[in-house]
Amino acid sequence: MKITRRQMLVLLPAAAIAWEHVMAGTPEAAPNYTMSEHWWSMLIDIPKCIGCGNCVRACKEENDVPDGFFRTWVERYHVEDEDMTNPTVISPDGGKEGFPPVEKEDEGKYFFVPKLCNHCADSPCTQVCPVGATFVTPDGVVLVDQKYCLGCAYCVQACPYGCRYIHPQKEVADKCTLCYHRITKGLTTACCEACPTGARQLVDLKNPNDPIHEFLRTHAVQILKPQMATGAKVYYNGLDGSVR
Amino acid sequence: MGVFKDAGHLFRFLAIFVFLFIAFWVIRGFVVPKSFGKYGHYRAASIDEIAAHPLHFAGHEACETCHVDVANVKKDGKHAHVNCEACHGALQKHAEDPASLTPTKPDTATLCVRCHEYSAARPKNFPQVHAAEHSTGLPCETCHQPHSPAMTSGGAK
Amino acid sequence: MSGVEGYMYPNEINLYWSVLIVLYPYITGLVAGAFILASLERVFNVTAVKPTYRLALLTALSFLIVAPLPLQFHLGHPERSPEMYFTPHSTSAMAMFGYVYLWYLMAVLTFEIWLDYRREIVLMSQKSKGLVRVIYKIMTLGSNNISERALHIDEKVSWIVTLVGIPSAFLLHGYVGFIFGSIKANPWWSSPLMPVVFIFSAMVSGIACVMVLYMAVTKLRGKTIDMKCVDTIAMYLFYTFIIDFSLEMLDLIHRIYEADESFRTLDFMVHTKLYFSQIVVQIIFGTLVPLLLLAITQLVKLPEIARKRMYAVAGALTLIGIFAMRWNVVIGGQLFSKSFLGYTTYKMSLVTKEGLLVAVGLTLLPLAILWVLVKLLPPWTDGHSAEGVAAD
Numbered sequence: 001m002k003i004t005r006r007q008m009l010v011l012l013p014a015a016a017i018a019w020e021h022v023m024a025g026t027p028e029a030a031p032n033y034t035m036s037e038h039w040w041s042m043l044i045d046i047p048k049c050i051g052c053g054n055c056v057r058a059c060k061e062e063n064d065v066p067d068g069f070f071r072t073w074v075e076r077y078h079v080e081d082e083d084m085t086n087p088t089v090i091s092p093d094g095g096k097e098g099f100p101p102v103e104k105e106d107e108g109k110y111f112f113v114p115k116l117c118n119h120c121a122d123s124p125c126t127q128v129c130p131v132g133a134t135f136v137t138p139d140g141v142v143l144v145d146q147k148y149c150l151g152c153a154y155c156v157q158a159c160p161y162g163c164r165y166i167h168p169q170k171e172v173a174d175k176c177t178l179c180y181h182r183i184t185k186g187l188t189t190a191c192c193e194a195c196p197t198g199a200r201q202l203v204d205l206k207n208p209n210d211p212i213h214e215f216l217r218t219h220a221v222q223i224l225k226p227q228m229a230t231g232a233k234v235y236y237n238g239l240d241g242s243v244r
Numbered sequence: 245m246g247v248f249k250d251a252g253h254l255f256r257f258l259a260i261f262v263f264l265f266i267a268f269w270v271i272r273g274f275v276v277p278k279s280f281g282k283y284g285h286y287r288a289a290s291i292d293e294i295a296a297h298p299l300h301f302a303g304h305e306a307c308e309t310c311h312v313d314v315a316n317v318k319k320d321g322k323h324a325h326v327n328c329e330a331c332h333g334a335l336q337k338h339a340e341d342p343a344s345l346t347p348t349k350p351d352t353a354t355l356c357v358r359c360h361e362y363s364a365a366r367p368k369n370f371p372q373v374h375a376a377e378h379s380t381g382l383p384c385e386t387c388h389q390p391h392s393p394a395m396t397s398g399g400a401k
Numbered sequence: 402m403s404g405v406e407g408y409m410y411p412n413e414i415n416l417y418w419s420v421l422i423v424l425y426p427y428i429t430g431l432v433a434g435a436f437i438l439a440s441l442e443r444v445f446n447v448t449a450v451k452p453t454y455r456l457a458l459l460t461a462l463s464f465l466i467v468a469p470l471p472l473q474f475h476l477g478h479p480e481r482s483p484e485m486y487f488t489p490h491s492t493s494a495m496a497m498f499g500y501v502y503l504w505y506l507m508a509v510l511t512f513e514i515w516l517d518y519r520r521e522i523v524l525m526s527q528k529s530k531g532l533v534r535v536i537y538k539i540m541t542l543g544s545n546n547i548s549e550r551a552l553h554i555d556e557k558v559s560w561i562v563t564l565v566g567i568p569s570a571f572l573l574h575g576y577v578g579f580i581f582g583s584i585k586a587n588p589w590w591s592s593p594l595m596p597v598v599f600i601f602s603a604m605v606s607g608i609a610c611v612m613v614l615y616m617a618v619t620k621l622r623g624k625t626i627d628m629k630c631v632d633t634i635a636m637y638l639f640y641t642f643i644i645d646f647s648l649e650m651l652d653l654i655h656r657i658y659e660a661d662e663s664f665r666t667l668d669f670m671v672h673t674k675l676y677f678s679q680i681v682v683q684i685i686f687g688t689l690v691p692l693l694l695l696a697i698t699q700l701v702k703l704p705e706i707a708r709k710r711m712y713a714v715a716g717a718l719t720l721i722g723i724f725a726m727r728w729n730v731v732i733g734g735q736l737f738s739k740s741f742l743g744y745t746t747y748k749m750s751l752v753t754k755e756g757l758l759v760a761v762g763l764t765l766l767p768l769a770i771l772w773v774l775v776k777l778l779p780p781w782t783d784g785h786s787a788e789g790v791a792a793d
Contacts, residue, residue: 050359050370088408149481196330239261
């Protein structure tokens with residue numbers, strides 16, 4: 001037994017050196033950034049959204065999102081007067097090219113709902129990952145380690161919001177990173193940058209000067225599917241009860 | 245002693261187990277990434293890898309440092325809060341090195357209507373027009389200056 | 402996009418778990434069921450089923466060897482699957498699969514089969530020649546001790562292993578149920594009954610599988626079927642089936658009565674997209690018909706030939722019905738939108754990595770493995786095994 005074990009110890013380092021390259025990360029990308037000082041999330045102001053699709057296009061461009069899949073998308077709801085539980089929802093190509101105009105003011109109301117990963121604090125998707133390839137960072141962003149992901153799609157099944165997909169070429173789970181490569185450099189996300197009306201706003205809950213604190217105090221704010229108890233952090237202002 | 249002898253084959257089976265168990269732990273020591281478990285049950289290095297992704301949108305602050313003239317026009321107009329790249333598209337390459345890429349001018353025929361075409365689905369307080377009637381076939385910029393679109397000279401309506 | 406009715410979240414239009422993930426709980430179910438049937442003989446001393454004891458063990462082993470393959474084919478990066486052993490995530494039901502699987506394969510099934518066959522292995526290693534001899538030699542692990550005492554010890558240890566094996570079999574398949582049952586995002590899956598339903602349906606399918614296999618193989622070998630044995634198995638099949646069916650009905654009634662926010666959507670799905678596979682195949686032909694056939698054999702005294710035919714039909718229908726049940730769970734759970742506003746369609750591909758051909762291949766593979774195992778370790782108790790080993 002012992003001899004075999006010793007042999008193993010001699011043989012394995014060679015293979016290990018090869019692994020080291022795969023396993024070591026790139027050097028620190030944002031030197032002035034301290035994770036523990038942030039807790040990221042987003043505010044969606046529904047009455048401001050005009051359904052132009054700028055955010056969807058910007059996200060695709062910034063993050064190379066494959067066709068037919070979405071890290072963020074926009075839905076258009078149409079709720080007729082008495083029928084809260086039966087909204088008509090469309091999202092042609094994720095709202096990427098906007099929506100067909102509605103000419104007549106017929107009954108009921110229309111509104112747009114931008115969707116993205118809720119970066120849940122108690123995220124069901126990271127809970128089910130068998131290998132720890134998806135996780136919540138210390139600054140509150142749910143990320144996927146695409147060099148470690150098996151592509152089992154269990155997390156896709158576990159997300160109540162439909163925010164994950166399997167990247168058709170990379171064959172690993174893919175999702176919104178809240179533009180982690182931007183927010184750690186002091187920029188806002190691509191979708192917020194492209195939003196003309198301020199319907200989407202990046203929020204840092206640990207920053208005492210962030211206007212979000214005042215906003216949350218003075219508005220009736222909701223999260224999606226609160227009954228799922230996922231600790232969703234994307235706050236919606238003016239969210240209609242019919243939204244799912 | 246006899247029991248031990250007659251159960252000897254069982255220990256051989258057990259030995260396979262023990263061997264595999266030890267082999268497992270030795271291999272595990274080598275293949276698990278070094279940064280795994282630093283912050284939680286994941287590879288901490290992947291955070292930095294993701295943070296190092298390339299930028300495509302430069303952000304309006306970047307544009308404004310060079311295009312001061314446009315920025316000044318824009319900041320007093322109705323498009324003050326519409327960021328440059330909302331109309332011009334992602335231009336990080338240009339912002340890094342203006343010579344490497346000269347941005348094409350946005351085509352106002354498709355650009356403006358994307359936001360301003362009338363739709364009952366849009367919020368009522370957002371300025372919207374029936375573009376075909378409103379512009380009478382003229383490009384929007386004949387009457388509106390894109391960076392500060394509110395009308396100064398009279399036009400059709 | 403084609404195949405979508407109503408509204409799906411855009412990322413939901415494609416199904417992420419294909420027919421291979423249907424196969425996976427089906428196969429592990431057969432393993433667990435076959436093993437539990439085998440343990441009947443050993444732990445509960447049901448001597449009537451002795452002729453199927455070894456066959457059941459070998460069946461369980463050959464299906465267990467294949468069980469992880471559908472998962473491997475399904476993974477985007479199968480080469481990374483060892484990560485599941487090296488850094489298992491403690492909160493993930495799927496991460497536990499690796500360990501439960503290994504435990505079951507090594508500590509339970511292989512060990513038990515080895516103990517049970519050790520005498521034959523040693524005898525064969527002395528009698529046979531050439532490559533076969535080497536194989537048997539390796540299987541002896543270098544010990545030729547088949548003294549009375551050694552075999553007695555084996556018998557005792559084997560009993561303990563079986564005893565440990567029963568909860569392990571429950572664990573193996575119960576956790577597969579938990580993989581689905583614990584997904585709160587999906588109302589079609591999310592249910593504490595899911596693991597229990599999975600265990601009982603596993604027993605049903607495993608028992609049916611061994612029964613059908615035993616009858617088929619005995620026929621092929623030109624031997625007479627031990628009717629006492631088959632009658633007993635059919636009786637067990639009948640009773641476990643009743644429990645399984647009651648549990649599924651309980652789940653159904655509970656859903657209908659509670660009628661929560663998802664009910665309208667799921668109800669519509671069952672009446673449209675899942676109508677054929679759920680109502681027709683699973684419930685009518687896969688459950689009610691075999692239950693009826695089995696009930697008749699229990700209540701009425703029928704001639705042997707009629708019983709045989711009825712068992713064969715009931716067994717085959719049961720196997721199809723349980724497959725349909727897995728299909729309805731896995732595929733059904735992805736056909737509706739988590740917004741409850743629409744439905745999509747599953748388009749099974751033919752020759753891709755997760756296509757129909759691979760699925761058929763993976764279904765047949767265990768039978769091929771079983772054939773090899775049977776050649777190597779003949780399970781027959783009727784004394785006329787092909788050649789070589791003389792059983793007593």
